[in-house]
Amino acid sequence: MSAYPALRLRRPRIAAWSRALHAETLLTPADLIWPLFVTAGDAEERIGSLPGVLRWSITQIVERAREARSLGIPAIALFPNTPEHLRTDDGAEAFNPGNLMCSAIRAIKDAVPEIGVLTDVALDPYTSHGHDGLTDDTGYVLNDATAEVLARQAVAQADAGADIVAPSDMMDGRVGLIRMALEQGGHPNVQIMAYAAKYASGFYGPFRDAVGSRGRLKGDKKTYQMDPANAEEALREVAADLDEGADSVMVKPGLPYLDIVRRVKERFEVPVFAYQVSGEYAMIEAAAAAGAGDRDTLVLETLMAFKRAGCSGVLSYHAPLAARLLGA
Ligand code: PBG
Numbered sequence: 355m356s357a358y359p360a361l362r363l364r365r366p367r368i369a370a371w372s373r374a375l376h377a378e379t380l381l382t383p384a385d386l387i388w389p390l391f392v393t394a395g396d397a398e399e400r401i402g403s404l405p406g407v408l409r410w411s412i413t414q415i416v417e418r419a420r421e422a423r424s425l426g427i428p429a430i431a432l433f434p435n436t437p438e439h440l441r442t443d444d445g446a447e448a449f450n451p452g453n454l455m456c457s458a459i460r461a462i463k464d465a466v467p468e469i470g471v472l473t474d475v476a477l478d479p480y481t482s483h484g485h486d487g488l489t490d491d492t493g494y495v496l497n498d499a500t501a502e503v504l505a506r507q508a509v510a511q512a513d514a515g516a517d518i519v520a521p522s523d524m525m526d527g528r529v530g531l532i533r534m535a536l537e538q539g540g541h542p543n544v545q546i547m548a549y550a551a552k553y554a555s556g557f558y559g560p561f562r563d564a565v566g567s568r569g570r571l572k573g574d575k576k577t578y579q580m581d582p583a584n585a586e587e588a589l590r591e592v593a594a595d596l597d598e599g600a601d602s603v604m605v606k607p608g609l610p611y612l613d614i615v616r617r618v619k620e621r622f623e624v625p626v627f628a629y630q631v632s633g634e635y636a637m638i639e640a641a642a643a644a645g646a647g648d649r650d651t652l653v654l655e656t657l658m659a660f661k662r663a664g665c666s667g668v669l670s671y672h673a674p675l676a677a678r679l680l681g682a
Contacts, residue, residue: 378662379658380661381654381657381658382426382680383425383427383676383677384427385657385661385666385667385668386427386428386667386668386670386673387427387428387429387430387470387472387667388418388669389431389432389433389629389671389673390410390415390418390430390431390432391407391408391409391410391433391564392411392412392415392432392435392454392455393409393410393411394411394435394454395409396411397411398410399435401560401564403559403632404560404561404635404636404671405636405643406639406671407632407671412454415432415458415461416461416462416465416466419462419466419469419471420465420466421674422469422673422674423466424682425673425674425678425682426677427673427677427682428470429471429518430462430471430472431669432458432459432462432471432472433474434455434458434565435479435564435565436454436479436565437454438566440453441481441482441570442482443481443482443483443489444481444488445480445488447480448477448479448503448507449503449507449509449510450510451513451514453510455473455511455514456510456511456513456514457514459471459473459511459514459515459516460514463515470517470518471515471516471517471518472516472517472518472519472547473511473516473518473519474520475504475511475520475528476521476522477500477503478562478571479565479566479567483570484567484568484569484570485571485575486522486523486525486575487500487503487504487525488500488503493572493573495575495577497525497526497527498525498527500523501525501526501527501528501531504521504525505531505535506535508521508532508535508536509536509539509541512536512539517545518545518601519532519545519546520547520548520549520604521546521548522549522606523549523578524575524578524579524580525578526594527598529546529594529595529599529600530598530599532546533546533599545601546602547600547601547602547603547604547627548600548602549604549629550592550595550596550600550603550605551580551604551605551606551611551614552579552604552605552606553579553580553582553607553611554575554580554581555582555607555631555633556633557607557610557633557634558607558632559633559636561631561632561633582610585614585617588618589618592618592622593622596622596624602624602626602627602666603618603622603624603627604626604629604669605618605628606628606629607629607630607631607633607634608630608631608656608660608668609630609634609656609659609660611628612659615628615660615663615664615665616663616664618664619664620664625667626664626665626666627665628660628665628668630656630657630660630668630670630671630672632671635670638652638653638656638672649675653670653672653675653676653679654679657670657676
């Protein structure tokens with residue numbers, strides 16, 4: 355009599371030790387990048403749509419950098435909530451070497467030089483209209499003029515000590531301009547992580563509250579961010595950014611776009627990162643609060659999914675929680 359069933363795939367799942375032995379994918383705190391918001395105020399501020407995430411003062415954000423370091427999280431990503439009176443049509447505060455962002459970078463790099471500091475390159479936290487770039491009279495975001503300003507912004511951040519600059523604006527050609535400006539500015543070793551495939555998404559709402567751009571935003575970002583219908587176009591975006599000198603690329607948002615992560619990884623074989631964005635974080639928190647799922651389980655399962663899809667790492671607001679759950 356032949357054995358039945360021929361295949362017992364359940365056999366290795368019998369106990370935790372065996373499941374550990376057979377795991378194909380590993381998730382560790384070293385896979386995480388923790389996004390942090392900085393405020394000019396001197397106390398932490400709550401963000402209504404992002405429960406559990408705070409804007410930190412410069413003094414406090416240095417403590418968060420220490421915390422990240424002690425949890426084994428290799429890098430943090432910084433975003434400023436620029437004071438109201440410094441937001442202008444041209445977003446010139448973005449390249450002021452004394453701005454909130456640069457001050458935070460300097461303070462962190464002074465106190466915790468071992469932590470990797472990633473900075474967002476885009477104008478939305480600095481413009482009065484909430485767009486990522488300069489606009490013309492009709493509100494259209496100008497490509498080439500914006501890219502020039504972004505290059506100045508990236509150099510200011512690198513001068514302050516940024517290790518990775520991450521353009522999130524989706525202008526064409528900006529990676530090449532930024533690379534050139536960094537070379538000329540004496541920063542040959544500052545990396546560029548390009549937000550290469552960034553979609554015009556409904557999942558960014560809480561982030562816009564956090565950096566104070568939501569109420570100001572006129573219209574939408576569909577003339578520069580990608581259409582969720584498109585995947586081949588994402589591959590062209592990635593090819594362009596790599597060609598222009600990006601060291602790594604990012605896909606954003608995260609979970610709804612894991613097919614893009616996988617296709618980018620298979621086609622280009624370069625480091626790919628994903629951003630589990632604010633709306634995804636909020637969704638997990640809402641599900642947990644409603645009793646629809648267990649927060650810790652959802653966090654670790656979704657982060658593991660990014661790794662399985664091919665990510666080298668993930669930007670996640672749940673990074674410190676995940677690092678603790680992973681035993682850091
Ligand atoms: C803007 C930027 C956005 C995010 C990162 N950089 C928002 C946007 O494009 O409107 C979103 C991150 C998040 O939702 O967590 N340059």
